[in-house]
Structures are given as C-alpha cells and as structure tokens.
Amino acid sequence: MSSSVIDRPPSSKGPAPAQANEHVRWRVEQCVELCQPQRVQWLDGSAEERQRLFAEGVKAGVFTKLDEQKLPNCYLHRSNPNDVARSEQNTFICTRTEDMAGPTNNWMEDKAAYARLRELFNGCMRGRTMYVIPFVMGPIGSPLAKVGVQVTDSIYVAVSMGYMTRMGTVAWEQLGKSEEFTRCMHSVGDCNPDRRYICHFPLDNTIWSFGSGYGGNALLGKKCLALRIASFLGKTQGWMAEHMLLMGATSPTGEKTYVTAAFPSSCGKTNFAMLIPPEKFKSEGWKITTVGDDIVWMWVDKKNGDLRAINPEAGYFGVVPGTNWETNPNAMTAMSHDAIFTNVALLPDGDVWWEGKTKEPPKECIDWMGQKWTPQSGRKAAHPNSRFTAPMINNPALDPAADDPAGVHVAAIIFGGRRSRTIPLVFQAFNWVHGVYLGATLGSETTSASTDKTGIVRRDPMAMLPFIGYNIRDYLVHWFRMRKLMKDCPRIFHVNWFRKNEQGQFMWPGFGENMRVLKWIIDRVRGRAYAMEATLGWMPRPEDIDLEGLDVNIDELRQMQSVDNAEFKHEILSQEELFLKLAGDLPKEMIFQRELLISRL
Ligand code: OXD
Numbered sequence: 001m002s003s004s005v006i007d008r009p010p011s012s013k014g015p016a017p018a019q020a021n022e023h024v025r026w027r028v029e030q031c032v033e034l035c036q037p038q039r040v041q042w043l044d045g046s047a048e049e050r051q052r053l054f055a056e057g058v059k060a061g062v063f064t065k066l067d068e069q070k071l072p073n074c075y076l077h078r079s080n081p082n083d084v085a086r087s088e089q090n091t092f093i094c095t096r097t098e099d100m101a102g103p104t105n106n107w108m109e110d111k112a113a114y115a116r117l118r119e120l121f122n123g124c125m126r127g128r129t130m131y132v133i134p135f136v137m138g139p140i141g142s143p144l145a146k147v148g149v150q151v152t153d154s155i156y157v158a159v160s161m162g163y164m165t166r167m168g169t170v171a172w173e174q175l176g177k178s179e180e181f182t183r184c185m186h187s188v189g190d191c192n193p194d195r196r197y198i199c200h201f202p203l204d205n206t207i208w209s210f211g212s213g214y215g216g217n218a219l220l221g222k223k224c225l226a227l228r229i230a231s232f233l234g235k236t237q238g239w240m241a242e243h244m245l246l247m248g249a250t251s252p253t254g255e256k257t258y259v260t261a262a263f264p265s266s267c268g269k270t271n272f273a274m275l276i277p278p279e280k281f282k283s284e285g286w287k288i289t290t291v292g293d294d295i296v297w298m299w300v301d302k303k304n305g306d307l308r309a310i311n312p313e314a315g316y317f318g319v320v321p322g323t324n325w326e327t328n329p330n331a332m333t334a335m336s337h338d339a340i341f342t343n344v345a346l347l348p349d350g351d352v353w354w355e356g357k358t359k360e361p362p363k364e365c366i367d368w369m370g371q372k373w374t375p376q377s378g379r380k381a382a383h384p385n386s387r388f389t390a391p392m393i394n395n396p397a398l399d400p401a402a403d404d405p406a407g408v409h410v411a412a413i414i415f416g417g418r419r420s421r422t423i424p425l426v427f428q429a430f431n432w433v434h435g436v437y438l439g440a441t442l443g444s445e446t447t448s449a450s451t452d453k454t455g456i457v458r459r460d461p462m463a464m465l466p467f468i469g470y471n472i473r474d475y476l477v478h479w480f481r482m483r484k485l486m487k488d489c490p491r492i493f494h495v496n497w498f499r500k501n502e503q504g505q506f507m508w509p510g511f512g513e514n515m516r517v518l519k520w521i522i523d524r525v526r527g528r529a530y531a532m533e534a535t536l537g538w539m540p541r542p543e544d545i546d547l548e549g550l551d552v553n554i555d556e557l558r559q560m561q562s563v564d565n566a567e568f569k570h571e572i573l574s575q576e577e578l579f580l581k582l583a584g585d586l587p588k589e590m591i592f593q594r595e596l597l598i599s600r601l
C-alpha cells in the first residue's frame with residue numbers, strides 16, 4: 001500500500017486515506033491552512049514507504065546512507081549544532097492557570113501560547129511537504145493505548161516516528177470514529193533557539209512544537225505525549241505514566257519477575273533494561289528480557305488489585321557514547337541494522353564511531369558536525385548526546401510480552417540516581433509511602449553531557465522533573481493515592497551504581513554485574529531473601545549479595561552499603577530545594593516521612 005500524496009490545495013476529501021475519520025481530517029485541514037505546505041503526504045507505515053522516505057531524505061541531504069555490508073539499511077543524520085538535546089527552557093505546560101503547571105514547569109497561559117505559536121506556524125511549511133503521521137502509543141488493543149496524529153515538515157521525524165511508535169494504518173483501526181487522539185503539530189521552522197517552543201496543552205490533548213528537530217522535542221509521541229500529556233491523563237483517569245524502564249527476569253526454574261526502574265536521563269536505563277547476566281548467573285539459567293527502556297504506563301488490574309504495565313513505545317532512542325560490545329551487546333545488535341544514527345562520527349569506510357565504542361579511536365573520521373577529525377583535534381568526534389534510533393524488534397532480548405495488550409505484572413519499582421557519595425548500593429523502602437518519599441527525593445549528579453558543572457546533586461523526583469505535565473504537588477498526591485487502588489503493591493527499592501571510593505574510583509562494576517543486586521531484589525519480592533532493618537530502609541547484609549566470580553570482596557561491599565549519619569544529615573538538608581519549591585503544598589506524607597527519617601538518624 002502506498003501513502004497518499006497530493007499537491008495543494010488540500011481538501012478534507014482529497015489526500016486523506018479512507019480510514020482517517022472526519023475529526024482527524026478536520027484537524028489536519030486546520031494545520032494545512034495554517035502552515036500552508038506545498039504538499040501533504042499521509043503516511044501508512046509500510047516498509048516501502050519507509051524506504052521511499054529514506055531515499056528522499058538522502059537526496060535532500062538529511063540522511064547519509066551508511067555502508068550496506070557493515071550496517072544494512074542504516075542512515076546517519078546530522079542535526080543543526082544548536083539543536084542537539086531537549087531544551088527544557090523552551091518547554092511549556094500551557095493551561096488556564098499557573099497553578100495547574102505548578103512550581104517545577106515553565107508555564108504559559110494557554111490562549112497566549114496558541115496566539116504566539118500560531119504566528120510562528122503561519123506559512124512555515126511553504127514550499128515544503130507536510131507529513132501526516134498517525135501513530136499508536138502502547139500495544140494495539142491495550143486498554144491504555146493512545147492514538148496520536150502528528151503533522152511535521154521533518155522527514156527525519158517522519159521515519160523516526162515509524163521506528164519509535166506503532167505508526168500508520170494501524171492507528172486508524174485503533175481510533176475508529178473516535179475524536180480521542182492527541183493532536184500534534186510540529187515544524188522545525190528555521191531552527192532558531194530564540195523561536196523554539198515545545199508547548200503542551202493537557203486540557204486540549206494537544207502538543208505544538210516549533211523550532212527544533214531533536215528527538216525529545218520533535219518525536220511528539222515520546223516525552224511530550226507518553227510522559228507529559230499521559231501523566232496528566234493518568235492523574236485524571238487513575239493510572240500512571242512514568243520515566244521508567246521495564247524488564248523481565250527469568251530464574252533458573254522459569255519463574256518470571258518484572259521490575260520497573262526510574263533513573264534520570266543518562267543514568268543507564270537502557271543498559272539496565274538490556275542487561276546480560278554475568279557468566280555465573282547465565283550458566284545457572286538466569287535471563288533478562290526488555291519490555292522497554294524509557295517509559296512505562298501502569299494501571300491497577302480491577303480483578304486482583306495488581307499493578308500492571310506496558311511500554312508505550314515501539315523503539316529505542318538511546319545515547320551511544322560509552323556503548324560497546326562489552327557494556328551493552330544487545331543495544332549494539334539492535335543498532336546493527338535498520339537504525340538511524342544522529343550526531344555520531346562517520347568513518348571513511350561508511351561505518352560509524354563514537355567515544356567509547358572502541359578502546360582506540362580511529363585515525364581519522366568526519367565528526368558529528370561534518371568536519372574532518374583526528375585524535376589530535378582536541379574535541380569529541382561524536383556529540384556527547386549522540387543517539388541511535390532502532391525498532392525494539394531489533395533487540396535480541398526483547399521480552400515476548402512487549403506487544404501484549406494486557407501488559408505485565410509489576411513486582412518491584414526501583415529508583416536510582418548517579419551519586420558518588422552518601423547513598424548505598426541498594427536498600428528497600430519500608431512500605432509504599434516510604435518508597436514514594438524515596439522516589440520524590442531522588443537526587444542525581446549532573447554529568448558533563450547535560451551541563452558544564454559536573455557533580456552537583458539535583459533533585460529529580462521519580463526522574464520525572466522535566467516530564468510531569470501538571471503540578472508536582474498533585475503528582476505526588478497521585479502516587480500516594482495509587483496505593484489505595486492496589487491490593488499487594490510492588491515493593492520499592494533504591495539503588496546507586498555510581499558510588500566512588502576515596503581514590504575517586506567506582507566501587508561497583510555496574511553493567512551486567514547489576515544482576516547480583518537485581519537477584520536480591522527479586523528474592524526480597526518473592527519472600528526469599530534476608531534484610532536487616534537499617535536507618536534508610538531494609539538492607540541486605542553483605543553476605544546476602546552473591547559475589548561469586550566477582551572482583552569485589554565483602555569488605556568493599558560493606559563499604560558500599562555504609563551510611564554515614566553526619567553525611568546523611570547534609571543529604572536531608574539538600575532536599576530543602578525541593579521542599580521549598582513545594583512550600584505549603586507539600587503532601588503531609590512527605591513531611592512525616594522526613595521526620596521519621598530524621599528520628600532514625
Ligand atoms: C531521553 C531523555 O532521551 O530522558 O530519554 O532525555
């Protein structure tokens with residue numbers, strides 16, 4: 001089946017495929033009138049269409065085809081150097097009142113935002129093609145699956161949406177005659193950071209994004225819909241949209257346990273979700289499978305009060321620097337064919353490279369900005385936030401339930417950040433309310449990838465700070481209230497893979513070895529592992545973590561698990577930043593948990 005293409009003038013009857021309902025046609029027509037594209041192309045999501053889009057993109061200089069032998073059907077894209085990351089300062093929640101957006105979001109009055117963005121979108125696609133992208137977030141047929149329709153003038157966005165979502169004709173089938181779909185309008189415009197706006201209108205189920213082609217700002221199904229809009233819908237409808245990976249662990253006896261984990265951006269969610277167990281565990285029969293690496297939607301099963309989850313996405317948009325065949329072989333396989341690389345370096349033989357891909361850098365390459373590069377150049381060859389985009393079916397460890405509309409049962413929720421001091425390797429919350437407090441006060445050190453100042457601890461509640469689509473006060477209350485809908489709620493844990501010793505070296509090897517910590521977590525959930533009551537929560541004794549075959553001894557583990565009370569008092573003081581922001585709006589559970597913690601110290 002081929003996508004429908006028509007030259008202007010558009011008509012509601014003209015280019016739209018027969019399955020697109022009247023509500024969609026009308027909305028798209030409004031976008032066409034405003035943006036005035038030369039052509040409108042409705043996408044059907046077929047493989048032929050994708051190949052045609054890639055070919056057009058190569059002709060237009062948007063994509064470079066990579067070597068077909070080394071990287072079959074893979075393409076390189078270089079973004080505008082001013083457009084390489086999510087721009088939180090340009091991201092807005094647009095509502096009637098500022099209180100609806102709360103103290104942690106940028107806010108614009110909705111009417112004012114529509115007016116400002118209408119000016120920018122007016123005529124912005126003259127001479128260009130508008131792609132109409134119908135997509136579904138979530139497995140087809142899932143009670144939580146949501147349809148979106150995005151118009152865009154970016155061919156990079158059009159093909160990326162095909163990997164990241166269930167895109168094309170399936171969306172019309174899922175939508176039927178309903179008008180319940182997220183209306184997404186996007187234009188790269190002139191890619192001027194001063195005219196860059198990523199605006200969310202949760203009350204209208206609408207996203208307007210102008211002036212950026214970067215994934216998190218432009219693939220509107222991802223952060224914008226699946227987190228910001230969905231978190232708002234979840235609060236209103238009694239479910240949750242979270243910045244979490246979702247993985248399955250199969251034990252040697254075939255018992256399957258699913259856990260979610262919330263880590264801030266660049267803290268290794270993709271690596272953990274694709275973990276390969278160390279030799280000892282592998283030979284015993286342990287296996288890890290990935291449901292998702294970035295976002296989960298969770299709801300309570302009315303039949304038994306269990307928490308269930310799906311991954312709304314269909315692909316990965318992962319950071320590549322540091323990724324190699326040792327740190328994440330599954331990700332390397334996932335990007336070895338049918339993938340898009342953004343802002344990596346190009347090798348003379350049509351392969352790609354990034355810092356950390358190989359021990360030795362290449363003798364020469366073309367860097368992410370298209371300049372000749374050698375190791376002597378004194379700059380990075382790939383951008384620190386360079387990415388791969390690949391469909392999840394490329395992952396050899398994809399969980400069989402990744403496409404299951406019924407989702408999976410969530411047995412544990414793990415929170416974690418990047419902390420070189422203070423925070424132990426692992427502990428378990430005393431109960432749900434305590435766990436929510438741990439998530440709400442989650443801290444992580446800034447990395448050089450995100451800011452000039454490294455090592456500063458930022459509070460990032462549930463790793464959702466940039467993604468909560470409404471007032472954080474109501475978000476925390478929603479977390480506390482969800483407990484009441486559940487019968488046997490998931491156990492909540494806190495991990496820190498990044499603690500350093502006096503010499504500044506990481507104490508825990510991380511990556512596949514994290515399986516050892518996960519095994520304790522699973523055994524706790526299953527009622528099999530010991531834990532002692534400690535200041536911060538339930539803690540394994542050093543002998544409760546299996547260290548066999550690992551170059552870490554029990555004393556070192558004891559050190560990783562140690563809590564210095566004086567240091568922890570500083571930790572509590574550093575949480576003030578968040579508490580002050582919430583001021584008089586802090587849910588009382590937060591205040592009580594903090595008091596209890598202080599009294600335990
Ligand atoms: C991401 C992010 O791209 O969290 O997933 O920034």
Ligand code: MN
Nearest residue numbers: 243264265294
């Ligand atoms: Mn993310």
